[in-house]
Amino acid sequence: MGMEDHKLKVFCTVAETKSFSKTSEIIHLTQPAVSLQIQALEEIYETKLFDRSSSFINLTPAGEILYKYAKDILNLYAEAEKEIGKITGLIKGSITIGASTTIGNYVLPSVIADFKKNHPKIKINVFIGNTKRIIDLLNSGGIDIGLVEGETSRHKIKTDPIITDELVFIIPPFHHWAKKKVVSILEITKEPFILREEGSGTRQMIEKYLSEHGINTSDMRIALVLGSTESIKEAVENGMGISIVSKWAARKEIKYGSLRLITPKEEKILRNFSLVMQKNSVLSHAVDEFLAYLKSYPYDTLLSERQ
Known part of the structure; x- marks a missing residue:
């Protein structure tokens, strides 16, 4: 330029x-x-x-x-x-990506590392913020593309679901549910529960699912409200309660055995991670390459890695 x-x-x-x-x-x-x-x-x-x-x-x-x-x-x-x-x-240039927290912290780093092996000359910058912040950055041209969790209803924006996310119960290995694979969502009211802060996409998703099963957060024993998934996992590992987080967010702890994962018996709590772009922007060659890579990436292999 x-x-x-x-x-x-x-x-x-x-x-x-x-x-x-x-x-x-x-x-x-x-x-x-x-x-x-x-x-x-x-x-x-x-x-x-x-x-x-x-x-x-x-x-x-x-x-x-x-x-x-x-x-x-x-x-x-x-x-x-x-x-x-x-x-x-020669594909060079730089790509600026905005990603909401779960994707930015737990999915994108692996994808970018693999992409860079094939395209060492492309510079990648990532902004991490909540979904609303990412949409704002997209609208003002601060990022080329965004990756967000949860709903985006904006007419000026093109939304393309690319990854499925599942929310699961996380418990410490010494919890009395530890031998179970599934637990009814109704059991949740008996356990101390750790919740994300207001305005988090994950929290909205949990509240929606609970209310579909007739449970209000006021019926629950809320032990703590914490502002990040990292602090929630830490609190659960220390036996302060149970929580519901993205399967992506807990993959390391599950692998190393410091947390156990349980799915609700009723039905899975699923949501999409979506790619968001401005409707009529001209994308650089570098961004095009990255988009093609994102869309064909084998995300499931990241979740099933066992070492």
Whole structure:
């Protein structure tokens, strides 16, 4: 990317986020640097591109015109790079992925490690945040693609389920259920239970499943509410209660025997991990390669690894 298109990228990001602070976060520049890039463009065109009089930053009529062309110009740059990459056969460039917590921590690292073996020249950056944060980053162009758990109902976004996730009971090996393979979900009210914080995708999923079986969290013996899956596993290993987590999240502990896994007798708690993209974005050659890889990856082999 040359200097000019970098300025345009900064400009488009401010136009879309309507915020200098959000732009500086997405593009990794300080706020004064963002302001300088915009000023430089305003000097080139000898006119104001943003109206800063209200509390929101809005495009001026001149800004509107530049925005329309800037999007096309950036897309053309991306296409040119892609075409050249096809001839040289060298796939390089960088990919920025946003991933919600379960995927980002427990699925993506293995997939990226395998991908890098075949494409050592591609740089990969990963942002991890909850699903809402990932959708925000996608909308503002801060990431190329997102991987999220749970529901996303956004008209501007293309959603593609790629991996199935199953939520399971985790218990310590010395728990009185330890000899069982399945347990009725109704038994859950008798055990101290450890829950994720409000706003977690996993928690929403658990609450939905429980309410379908007539159980409200107020009927349960909530021992702890913790802000991460890691801290929940730790608490369960220490006998502070039982919990429900993604099978992906517990795969190491199950393998080494520090946790046991049990499925509810009623029916499995299933959800999808989905790929999210902006509807009409032009993707770089590198992103295309990674997408093809993601879609054909044998995820089941990761879960069934026994050493």
